[in-house]
Amino acid sequence: MILESIWTHWHAHPDVLIGLTILEGGYLLLIGPLRKRYNLANHVSPGQTATFTLGILVIFVSLLSPLHILSDRYLFSAHMVQHVLLTLVAPPLLLIGTPGWLIRRAIRPTWIFIIARTLVHPVVAVVIFNIVFSIWHLPRLYNLSVTNHGIHIGEHLLFIVSAVLMWWPLTSKISELPRLSYPLQMVYLFALSIAQIIVFGTITFSPEPLYEWYVNAPPIWSLSALADQQVGAVIMKVGSGLLFITLAICAFFRWYTAEQSKDKSEIRQLGISME
Numbered sequence: 001m002i003l004e005s006i007w008t009h010w011h012a013h014p015d016v017l018i019g020l021t022i023l024e025g026g027y028l029l030l031i032g033p034l035r036k037r038y039n040l041a042n043h044v045s046p047g048q049t050a051t052f053t054l055g056i057l058v059i060f061v062s063l064l065s066p067l068h069i070l071s072d073r074y075l076f077s078a079h080m081v082q083h084v085l086l087t088l089v090a091p092p093l094l095l096i097g098t099p100g101w102l103i104r105r106a107i108r109p110t111w112i113f114i115i116a117r118t119l120v121h122p123v124v125a126v127v128i129f130n131i132v133f134s135i136w137h138l139p140r141l142y143n144l145s146v147t148n149h150g151i152h153i154g155e156h157l158l159f160i161v162s163a164v165l166m167w168w169p170l171t172s173k174i175s176e177l178p179r180l181s182y183p184l185q186m187v188y189l190f191a192l193s194i195a196q197i198i199v200f201g202t203i204t205f206s207p208e209p210l211y212e213w214y215v216n217a218p219p220i221w222s223l224s225a226l227a228d229q230q231v232g233a234v235i236m237k238v239g240s241g242l243l244f245i246t247l248a249i250c251a252f253f254r255w256y257t258a259e260q261s262k263d264k265s266e267i268r269q270l271g272i273s274m275e
Helices: 002-006 014-031 033-037 046-064 064-074 076-096 100-106 110-117 120-135 140-147 149-171 182-195 197-205 224-274
Strands: none
Touching: 002 064, 014 033, 014 100, 014 110, 014 197, 033 224, 046 064, 046 076, 064 076, 076 224, 110 120, 120 182, 120 197, 140 149, 140 197, 149 182
C-alpha cells in the first residue's frame, strides 16, 4: 500500500521548480535571442541544447519524482540512487551541453577566471568533491539534512556544484581552462575511483545502521535498515566505480588512437621528405 502511494507522488517543491526554470530559461535565452542579438556565436548545436536540457530533466526527476519521497522517507538505497543522478549524471550533461563561447563570457572578468582556474584544478576539484560528499554522509549531518528541507536543499546544491568542478577536467571545452590529456584523465579517474573507499567501506561494513532516520522509517520490500544501508553503499560505489573505469578505458583507447594517427602522420611526412 505504501509503495502504491509513493509511485504516484510527484512533489512540486516550488524552490526546485523555480531554480530549474531559471536555469533552463536562462540557458535558452542566452543561446537563442541574446546570442543572435549581440552576435555572440554563429550557431548552437541542437545536440548541445538537448544534452543540457537532459541534465535539467535528470535533476527534475531526482528531486521531484517518487524517487525523492522514497529516498527521503523510506530507503537509504534510494537516496544513493538520487546522489548518483545528482553527481554522476546531471553535472557532465550540463557541462557538455554548455557552449564554449558561453563559458568564456562567464569567466571573462579576471577575478572570476582566477577563482575558476583554482577550483577546477584537478587536485582541488577532487578534494572539494570528496570532502563535500564525505561530510554529508556523517550520520549526524545526514540525519539533519533529511529532517530539514532548507539544509537538504543546501546539501543538493553543494553536491551539484562540487560535482561540476569534479567533472570539469574531463569535459572542458575551452583552452583557458582545458581538460586533461588522455593519460592524465586515466590517472584522474583512478584517483576518483579510490577516493571514497573509506566512506563506502564504513557504510558497507558497519555492524549496525548508521542513520537513525531509516531505522525508524516504515519498512519496504522487507529490507532491514542495515541491509538497506549496505545496498545503498554498493549502489553508489559500484555505480561510480563502473563509470570511472569505463571512462578510463575510453580515455586509453582515444589516447592509443591519437598516438597511432600521430605516428602514421610522422611516417608519411618522413616519406615525403625522403622523396
